[in-house]
Amino acid sequence: MPTIEVAREAGACYGVNRALELVRKAAAQAEGPIHTLGPLIHNPTVVESLAQGGVTVAGAPDEFLGGTLVLRTHGVTPDEEARAREAADSVLDATCPFVVRAHRAAETLTREGYQVLVFGEAGHPEVLGTLGHAPGATVVERPEDADALELGRKVGVVVQTTQSRARLAELVRRLLGRTDEVRVMDTICEATSERQAAAAELSARVDAMVVIGGRMSANTRRLAEICAGACARTHHIETPDELDPAWFAGAEAIGVTAGASTPQEQIDEVVAAIGRLTGATCASAPAAGEKDGARG
Ligand code: SF4
CATH class of the missing domain: 3.40.1010.20 (4-hydroxy-3-methylbut-2-enyl diphosphate reductase, catalytic domain)
Structure with missing residues (x-):
């Protein structure tokens, strides 16, 4: 029976978990609107779920209409930060350390x-x-x-x-x-180098590899490049509905990794979907997104 293995380091990193926690806490406590200056992270599913919780995306500090403005994980220029502080009632800095x-x-x-x-x-x-x-x-x-x-x-x-x-x-x-x-x-950052090393190691010994994460996510694209270098049957997806059973034809070992802006629940959903498509069982321990702590 085919098996699915998740890379030993995969998924949401310290900086992304920290930003999500800051914003969700602010959304629960805020009296006015909350906007993030650009998408908080490069993960459309997470950005959509934040929008459902009332956290919307502003394109520039000048678009700001009141409430709290969140500086996202990727950081901003000093000029953008100054404009944000001038325009906003309050600024929440979620820039990754x-x-x-x-x-x-x-x-x-x-x-x-x-x-x-x-x-x-x-x-x-x-x-x-x-x-x-x-x-x-x-x-x-x-x-x-x-x-x-x-x-x-x-x-x-x-x-x-x-x-x-x-x-x-x-x-x-x-x-x-x-x-x-x-x-x-x-x-x-160590989160990046650890995920890349784990992806390289896993992709070199599986028959097919799935990389999960936003297409705008630089670290996810880099993971996909690394995996494609070792495993020709590498596919980069954002959501489980993109999976194609043909990718796994004849595969005995299927690898999964995920970019640093992919929460654990999205990895679990993809692993479950691959299992349904192929009959494969998951052979690996839980991915390591939760283990990063402050190392990033
Ligand atoms: S990948 Fe590294 S730098 Fe980027 S948010 Fe995560 S911990 Fe921070």
């Missing part, structure tokens, strides 16, 4: 005169927020993009929390020897 660490690193490098490179996805909200803390910084999306850069004497690198360390090492390799100093602020 590991994103705040990246902001502080960007500020330090800027203050100390480094040419700052932000290694991450151009246009991603977290990267936009970090750029706001390092005026003049350059975004580097792929290690090979660094080859075309004109480097000064001191180069500082700050990293989007969801990058892989292997890609960071490749970027650093391409910078060394072209400048007097390369200073790397390793702001990759």
